[in-house]
Amino acid sequence: MSNTSGKIILAGGSGFIGQALTAAFLSAGYSVVVLSRQPGSVSGNRMLVQWDGRTSGTWEQALNGASALINLSGRSVNCPHTAKNLLEIRDSRTGSVQALASAMARASKPPQVWIQASAIGFYGDTGDRLNSETSPPGADSLASVCQDWEGAFNAVQLSATRRVILRLGFVLGRNGGALPILMRMTRCFLGGAAGSGRQYVSWIHLADVVGAFAQAVQQPAFSGTYNVVAPEPVTNRDFMRVLRQVLHRPWSPPAPALAVRWGARLMGSEGSLALVSQRCSAQKLLDAGFSFQFPRLDMALGNLCRSI
Numbered sequence: 001m002s003n004t005s006g007k008i009i010l011a012g013g014s015g016f017i018g019q020a021l022t023a024a025f026l027s028a029g030y031s032v033v034v035l036s037r038q039p040g041s042v043s044g045n046r047m048l049v050q051w052d053g054r055t056s057g058t059w060e061q062a063l064n065g066a067s068a069l070i071n072l073s074g075r076s077v078n079c080p081h082t083a084k085n086l087l088e089i090r091d092s093r094t095g096s097v098q099a100l101a102s103a104m105a106r107a108s109k110p111p112q113v114w115i116q117a118s119a120i121g122f123y124g125d126t127g128d129r130l131n132s133e134t135s136p137p138g139a140d141s142l143a144s145v146c147q148d149w150e151g152a153f154n155a156v157q158l159s160a161t162r163r164v165i166l167r168l169g170f171v172l173g174r175n176g177g178a179l180p181i182l183m184r185m186t187r188c189f190l191g192g193a194a195g196s197g198r199q200y201v202s203w204i205h206l207a208d209v210v211g212a213f214a215q216a217v218q219q220p221a222f223s224g225t226y227n228v229v230a231p232e233p234v235t236n237r238d239f240m241r242v243l244r245q246v247l248h249r250p251w252s253p254p255a256p257a258l259a260v261r262w263g264a265r266l267m268g269s270e271g272s273l274a275l276v277s278q279r280c281s282a283q284k285l286l287d288a289g290f291s292f293q294f295p296r297l298d299m300a301l302g303n304l305c306r307s308i
């Protein structure tokens with residue numbers, strides 16, 4: 001990221017991706033305001049401002065004069081997908097977009113760019129089909145959440161604001177997401193494929209996620225919707241094989257789909273997250289001049305597993 005000054009608003013910036021973005025923007029010279037449901041605090045150039053993710057309030061003042069607004073807010077999808085949880089997953093996303101839209105409309109000097117997180121779950125379970133940004137939405141519950149999420153963002157009327165949607169893939173990092181769990185299981189010789197293992201995983205290293213957000217902030221030509229995935233999606237079977245190699249573990253038998261679903265429930269998660277097939281193209285990101293630090297899975301997992 002090129003060094004500069006300015007203020008970045010990170011709504012929902014206290015989590016896995018937000019923490020990495022905070023560190024990167026601070027070290028590039030920005031100040032960072034995190035909108036969080038936690039009580040406010042200040043630490044150097046990072047300020048935590050309290051909001052509820054749904055309604056207007058004094059937090060709105062933080063938007064004035066900011067260079068960029070990045071919205072990452074939303075209840076984690078890593079939970080059983082009961083009707084109640086799905087409602088919360090959806091409402092926390094559309095609600096935060098609507099609250100930010102009202103604040104942007106009222107701001108005297110709103111940020112010039114709004115970057116909205118979304119997910120490749122938008123495409124649903126698509127087998128071997130390669131999804132570009134113009135591929136149709138899927139029909140499952142998370143695809144429906146993503147459509148409502150992006151729909152709320154697309155409905156916002158802000159003619160002077162550059163707008164970007166980043167559809168994130170499976171983000172690989174040391175301190176969050178599903179990789180640390182997969183690593184623990186693999187170390188315990190439970191690193192087999194999930195189900196048939198033929199489902200595609202469109203992964204991306206956290207450092208490249210940070211790079212994509214930085215490019216979206218700093219390059220005025222960056223506009224519209226982008227898949228944020230590495231250029232080489234792999235099958236779940238290959239993903240687990242590379243992970244075993246990196247962790248020096250032998251072959252493990254695959255876990256049948258039913259066992260994955262039950263195991264996930266026991267761990268308070270949702271098995272379909274590991275069984276769904278999403279093969280997504282990074283071509284639009286590459287065409288925008290994006291350069292991946294970790295274009296290959298062995299590089300990404302080697303980097304992340306070596307340093308733990």
Ligand SMILES: NC(=O)c1ccc[n+]([C@@H]2O[C@H](COP(=O)([O-])OP(=O)(O)OC[C@H]3O[C@@H](n4cnc5c(N)ncnc54)[C@H](OP(=O)(O)O)[C@@H]3O)[C@@H](O)[C@H]2O)c1
Pocket residue numbers: 012013014015016017018035036037038052053072073074075076077088092096117118119120167168169170171172176177
């Ligand atoms: N990690 C991935 O692999 C991945 C993949 C695809 C898409 N994404 C999307 O990228 C965004 C950031 O991901 P992440 O992994 O950083 O998520 P995360 O660690 O769960 O952080 C999301 C933040 O949203 C806020 N939040 C949680 N529940 C909320 C609610 N009910 N209402 C309002 N805010 C709420 C929390 O902040 P406070 O508690 O401080 O308010 C939390 O820190 C999410 O929208 C996620 O769906 C992530």
